[in-house]
Amino acid sequence: xxxxxxxxxxxxxxxxxxxxxxxxxxxxxxxxxxxxxxxxxxxxxxxxxxxxxxxxxxxxxxxxxxxxxxxxxxxxxxxxxxxxxxxxxxxxxxxxxxxxxxxxxxxxxxxxxxxxxxxxxxxxxxxxxxxxxxxxxxxxxxxxxxxxxxxxxxxxxxxxxxxxxxxxxxxxxxxxxxxxxxxxxxxxxxxxxxxxxxxxxxxxxxxxxxxxxxxxxxxxxxxxxxxxxxxxxxxxxxxxxxxxxxxxxxxxxxxxxxxxxxxxxxxxxxxxxxxxxxxxxxxxxxxxxxxxxxxxxxxxxxxxxxxxxxxxxxxxxxxxxxxxx
Numbered sequence: 247x248x249x250x251x252x253x254x255x256x257x258x259x260x261x262x263x264x265x266x267x268x269x270x271x272x273x274x275x276x277x278x279x280x281x282x283x284x285x286x287x288x289x290x291x292x293x294x295x296x297x298x299x300x301x302x303x304x305x306x307x308x309x310x311x312x313x314x315x316x317x318x319x320x321x322x323x324x325x326x327x328x329x330x331x332x333x334x335x336x337x338x339x340x341x342x343x344x345x346x347x348x349x350x351x352x353x354x355x356x357x358x359x360x361x362x363x364x365x366x367x368x369x370x371x372x373x374x375x376x377x378x379x380x381x382x383x384x385x386x387x388x389x390x391x392x393x394x395x396x397x398x399x400x401x402x403x404x405x406x407x408x409x410x411x412x413x414x415x416x417x418x419x420x421x422x423x424x425x426x427x428x429x430x431x432x433x434x435x436x437x438x439x440x441x442x443x444x445x446x447x448x449x450x451x452x453x454x455x456x457x458x459x460x461x462x463x464x465x466x467x468x469x470x471x472x473x474x475x476x477x478x479x480x481x482x483x484x485x486x487x488x489x490x491x492x493x494x495x496x497x498x499x500x501x502x503x504x505x506x507x508x509x510x511x512x513x514x515x516x517x518x519x520x521x522x523x524x525x526x527x528x529x530x531x532x533x534x535x536x537x538x539x540x541x542x543x544x545x546x547x548x549x550x551x552x553x554x555x556x557x558x559x560x561x562x563x564x565x566x567x568x569x570x571x
Contacts, residue, residue, distance in 0.1 A: 261303050264289055267349045276439045288342035304350065308360045311343060315364075333367045340366050377510070377519045382408055385511065388504040395460040399478070400496055402450075402457035406432070407513060409450035411520035411538050414513035418488045420477040429454055436539035444537060464488075521549045 260268075268286055271277040277285075293303045295314045318336055343361050350356040377385075386408075389400045407417055416434050424433045429451045432444045446454070462471050466481045476487035483489045493513060501511035517538070524534050535546040 260286070260290065261293065263304055263350065263355065264293070264346070266353075267346050270349060284338075285342050285345070288339050289346055292339070292343060304355060306360055308363055311360055311364055315340070337366045340364055376522045377515055379519075379523055381506065382516070382519055382523075384504050385500060385506075389500055395463040398453075398457050398460050399464065400500065402453040403478070403493065403496075404516070405450040405453035406446070407516045408520055409447040410434075410444035411517050411524075411534075412444060413517065413539070414490050414493060416539075417513070418478055418490055418493055419485075421475050422477050423475070424477065425454070434539070440539065440541075442536060442539050518549070521546070525549050 264286070267289075268282050271282055271285060289303075292306075292311075292314055295317065296303060296306055296310060299310075301310060315336055318339060319332060340361065343364075344359075347356065347359050347361050351359050382404075386401060386404050389404055390397050403417065406412070407414075410432060412420075412432075412434060413436065416436055420432065420434075426433060426443070426446075429446055431446055433441065434444050435441050461477075461479070464479050464481060465471065465474055466479075469479075474486060478488040479486060480488050480492070483492070490513070497511050497513065498508045501508045504511075521534050521538055524537075525531070531543060531546055531550065534549070535543045538546060540546045
């Protein structure tokens, strides 16, 4: 990052083949801007490493990649990053390079894949934090206690999030047109432009109706109801709707009011609770995958691991032979 008062350093233009790969991600795979930017950062970093020896991105060898990963590990160590952070960074870079060189192979730009013999570092996947059903009920109850439009909106946000498992960006960015017939479902546009239907529970429908009655209180001064297309408008944000950051702040305040640790409550934790509690009560994995908008069911399977861990903890706490003498 440029120092204050100095002009930003100009970056070299991207190699044409990298631009073609990034364009493919957007056009063919429907990758979001954040995903495209992440791939660009990772592969650009490898390209800068190669340029020090005068090597081209298209002609890099397995040895070049191994040297790069070794330097990357040294960089992380020098920055005092923990082992888990270093492992995740290296694994992500390897994944990006695999995608890139797989693209070159498919396009006939190479006859081999230099990443084929590169192994990703083993990493222990950390299970996500999950709230209990009682804790979710407590949060919703405490959220509504102050009364007034702010409380009504927060209850609606919580009920919808817990009923649908939406990503926080999907929730705050819902247009009014997302509300389906009789509010029985929401039409959600997720990652990669994929659309899905999210069924609404009765408590969520009730909370949404109460919120819509006060929604005009969150419009900018002088703005008419029909001039703002967002379900959760904002008086101050440039986007015109409630921001992810503001919602996260509201949840931290709510956690304090509910006598819970701030770090235990977040939009993503409520999404995890939605999935875990559904599976606990008998929902099938494929249905939960569709409701979460996961492209790969392997991503959804993490929630079955949470349930298994909870069962093991129950046995350890309650089985007489599991207790130490």
